[in-house]
Structures are given as structure tokens and as C-alpha cells.
Amino acid sequence: MPKGLQIIGFDADDTLWQNESFFRLTQERFAELLADYTDRDHLHTRLLEAERRNLGQYGFGIKGFMLSMIETAIEVTDQTVPASVIAELLAAGQDMLAHPVHLLPHAQEAVRSLAETHKLVLITKGDLLDQERKLAQSGLGAFFDGVEIVSHKTTATYQSAFTKYGDGPEYAMMIGNSLKSDVIPALEAGAWGIYIPHGLTWELEHAETPTGHSRYRELPDLGEVVTLLQAAGL
Structure with missing residues (x-):
């Protein structure tokens, strides 16, 4: 030295x-909300692709993560994702932003x-x-x-x-x-x-x-x- x-x-x-643990919990909820449309592994792959694709526009952080989840939800449901699911994703992101x-x-x-x-x-x-x-x-x-x-x-x-x-x-x-x-x-x-x-x-x-x-x-x-x-x- x-x-x-x-x-x-x-x-x-x-x-x-702590930070990543809260993202993982939200991703689990994301998978539950979209379980009727796609399996967990495929959803994870699509979300990761969206996050990588969006880094240049949204940067790092919870807000970019929220937008990438919404984008992924629209994609895997062929644009039929219920508004209630979008609302839950927004609420989950807001909870992350307020987490102690x-x-x-x-x-x-x-x-x-x-x-x-x-x-x-x-x-x-x-x-x-x-x-x-x-x-x-x-x-x-x-x-x-x-x-x-x-x-x-x-x-x-x-x-x-x-x-x-x-x-x-x-x-x-x-x-x-x-x-x-x-x-x-x-x-x-x-x-x-x-x-x-x-x-x-x-x-x-x-x-x-x-x-x-x-x-x-x-x-x-x-x-x-x-x-x-x-x-x-x-």
C-alpha cells in the first residue's frame, strides 16, 4: 500500500x-402480476433486455426500473396488460422510493x-x-x-x-x-x-x-x- x-x-x-434486495422483491411481485401471460424466467430476460436498452435514456435507479417494467408488461401481453397491473407497478415503484x-x-x-x-x-x-x-x-x-x-x-x-x-x-x-x-x-x-x-x-x-x-x-x-x-x- x-x-x-x-x-x-x-x-x-x-x-x-441495502438496495438490490428491494428491486428483487419488486421483481417477484412483477412476476406474480404477469404469471398469466408468461413464465418467470422469460419475463426476467425481457425485463433485463428492456433495462439494458433504456439505460441511455432513463439512467440508473428506481424510476428507470419502473418504466422498464411497464414497457416489458406491455410487450409480453401484446399490449393487453390491464390498467390495474400498471397501477400496481407504479405503486410498487413509489413504495421503493419511500423505503427507509x-x-x-x-x-x-x-x-x-x-x-x-x-x-x-x-x-x-x-x-x-x-x-x-x-x-x-x-x-x-x-x-x-x-x-x-x-x-x-x-x-x-x-x-x-x-x-x-x-x-x-x-x-x-x-x-x-x-x-x-x-x-x-x-x-x-x-x-x-x-x-x-x-x-x-x-x-x-x-x-x-x-x-x-x-x-x-x-x-x-x-x-x-x-x-x-x-x-x-x-
Whole structure:
């Protein structure tokens, strides 16, 4: 580990608080509502196709998910989906947008401890209003020196954020549950990438593990981040 680590970036959803589990519950309800029209596996495939197709227009987050479910429902029913089903899908999405924030184990302790020694930056993608709401409800907002809510996480995203809040990616670390969005582009930018797997990961966030990269680490939970940095004297 290099000396002079200045900035620690954190992902939000499924790194600091639960997120994907609520999507999975809604997808189960979606399958139940459309059980008379198609089987669960086919519906899942069609929904994933719609989500991938719509990312450029709707971005990441609950609202895009809702619209993709509605689009998929129209498609698999040959445009005969009942209005009552559409209404239930909208209600399910609204419930997701109002759901209380559930912090993941060690999130509060890790953020509080690391904020005493490093600059912390929240780097998350998704709907602006929803991410702001979750950060406010999490009770973690005061520990972050900056918040970047972006449409996509790319190498340029991390180069920009880590230069904005410090001396660049060389002196930065990104922590998250997505290899594709949190770890690999951060490594490509020159930062450290710390992967903390979550039990549930959206299929569109899957990527090959960057095994062998000198700045890559995989840890079981956020509590181990503090231990890692303390052991390295950072």
C-alpha cells in the first residue's frame, strides 16, 4: 500500500445501505402480476433486455426500473396488460422510493472512523432525488467532504472526482460492491479499488475480477477497510 492516501471514495447502494434486495422483491411481485401471460424466467430476460436498452435514456435507479417494467408488461401481453397491473407497478415503484434506509453492517462505524483520517467522497450513480434522500436518511452525510451523483461511473469520473478533492487518483481509493462500476474504472484511473461483495448484484454490474492487479483488494465487509488501512499505516 502506498503512503499518502488522501481520499477514500464510497459507493452508496449495496455498499453503505441495502438496495438490490428491494428491486428483487419488486421483481417477484412483477412476476406474480404477469404469471398469466408468461413464465418467470422469460419475463426476467425481457425485463433485463428492456433495462439494458433504456439505460441511455432513463439512467440508473428506481424510476428507470419502473418504466422498464411497464414497457416489458406491455410487450409480453401484446399490449393487453390491464390498467390495474400498471397501477400496481407504479405503486410498487413509489413504495421503493419511500423505503427507509437500512445501513449495511459496519457502514456507520467505518465511515465515522475513516472520516477522522481521510477525505471521504460519496460517488454514486442513480436518480438524483432518490440518492439525496437516502444519503440524508442514512445519517452519514456529515462525514463526507463531497458528494458526486453521476449518470455513469467511468475512468474519467474517478479521475475528475479524485482530482477535485485531492491530488488525483494516485492518492485515492474507491470502495464498492460493483466490480464493473466501482472497482475496475477506479483502477484504470490509477486509484486503489476495494471490492466488497454484496449477496445480491444486478446482472448488468457483473464483470471479471481484476485478479493480479497490484491495487486491487477484496474484503468481506466495511469493517475490514479500517483494519487494512491501520495495518498499512495509512
